[in-house]
Amino acid sequence: MSTTATRVIVTGEDSSRKNLLRRRRAEDAGRPGLKRRERRETLTGYGFLLPWLIGFIGLTVGPMLYSLYLSFTRYDIFSDPRWIGLDNYVRLFTDDPNFIQSSQITLIYVLVGTPITLAAALAVAMLLNFRDKGSGFFRSAFYAPSLIGASVSVAIVWRAMFSDNGPVDSSLSLFGIDIGGWVGNPDLAVPMMILLAVWMFGATMVIFLAGLKQIPKELYEAAEMDGAGAFHRFRAVTLPMLSPVIFFNLLLGLIGAFQVFASAYIISNGSGGPAGMTNYITLYLYKRGFSDGQMGYAAAMAWVLLVVVAIIAFILFRTQRSWVHYSGDTR
Numbered sequence: 001m002s003t004t005a006t007r008v009i010v011t012g013e014d015s016s017r018k019n020l021l022r023r024r025r026a027e028d029a030g031r032p033g034l035k036r037r038e039r040r041e042t043l044t045g046y047g048f049l050l051p052w053l054i055g056f057i058g059l060t061v062g063p064m065l066y067s068l069y070l071s072f073t074r075y076d077i078f079s080d081p082r083w084i085g086l087d088n089y090v091r092l093f094t095d096d097p098n099f100i101q102s103s104q105i106t107l108i109y110v111l112v113g114t115p116i117t118l119a120a121a122l123a124v125a126m127l128l129n130f131r132d133k134g135s136g137f138f139r140s141a142f143y144a145p146s147l148i149g150a151s152v153s154v155a156i157v158w159r160a161m162f163s164d165n166g167p168v169d170s171s172l173s174l175f176g177i178d179i180g181g182w183v184g185n186p187d188l189a190v191p192m193m194i195l196l197a198v199w200m201f202g203a204t205m206v207i208f209l210a211g212l213k214q215i216p217k218e219l220y221e222a223a224e225m226d227g228a229g230a231f232h233r234f235r236a237v238t239l240p241m242l243s244p245v246i247f248f249n250l251l252l253g254l255i256g257a258f259q260v261f262a263s264a265y266i267i268s269n270g271s272g273g274p275a276g277m278t279n280y281i282t283l284y285l286y287k288r289g290f291s292d293g294q295m296g297y298a299a300a301m302a303w304v305l306l307v308v309v310a311i312i313a314f315i316l317f318r319t320q321r322s323w324v325h326y327s328g329d330t331r
Contacts, residue, residue, distance in 0.1 A: 146202030
């Protein structure tokens with residue numbers, strides 16, 4: 001068949017498709033019942049969505065916007081808010097050493113505790129991934145602390161364990177290590193809180209384990225045939241293939257670490273001690289707002305925390321292209 005004839009056939013097919021589309025559009029335009037049905041289905045969908053929208057606007061967006069307004073006011077719950085502009089924010093960074101200390105302690109807890117928690121969760125997930133016998137029991141055992149979460153009961157038990165003459169202190173004394181309790185020791189208060197966070201790595205471990213199950217075994221076999229050892233297989237296969245899961249857990253871990261409150265409140269009896277070493281931003285915010293009645297100042301603190309978390313999340317999303325590798329990515 002000649003080239004000219006082929007072009008004529010192709011052109012004819014394209015013209016037929018266009019004519020068919022025009023006829024269908026004309027038929028749809030001539031059927032007002034179809035448009036009414038589409039509008040009715042759309043309205044039905046929005047009707048089912050309406051309860052969620054009302055709750056989202058009334059219980060989330062509305063209070064957030066009101067707290068933003070309160071952050072520019074002096075408000076003590078018992079009197080009307082009085083507009084003071086940026087005074088609360090200026091006071092935070094220039095005339096409140098407790099806030100500066102609280103921010104430093106929170107950053108230490110986040111930047112040290114989050115990587116340790118991720119590393120521990122990944123290590124246990126890899127051990128469970130290569131174990132078949134009894135794996136269900138061990139998965140449940142490691143996941144159980146996450147079901148309890150940072151509850152009041154866990155914090156009370158943790159405080160009793162690490163107090164003076166508690167089980168941890170008594171066990172260390174058998175090896176000649178006399179600390180005298182972690183709860184009242186300013187140098188050990190933050191490590192104690194980090195240990196509590198690591199102890200509850202169950203949810204992170206399960207997500208890591210699910211990611212490990214998705215890595216093709218052929219990649220490990222190919223790397224092993226090339227002479228790669230266990231460490232090189234971990235670095236060249238496991239980490240790149242698991243990078244989306246690592247990114248997900250890292251993002252959630254950082255956000256959750258910034259929100260630590262219940263355990264710090266219970267362990268320190270709401271004081272943030274010893275020497276302010278458990279006075280994290282959320283606890284300090286609570287004390288300012290509900291104990292001291294400075295709700296406007298507490299609202300400003302909450303928005304500073306929100307901005308910091310948003311900046312960290314933005315940085316993670318912007319830098320993920322350089323270390324997160326997705327399946328089918330051709331970069």
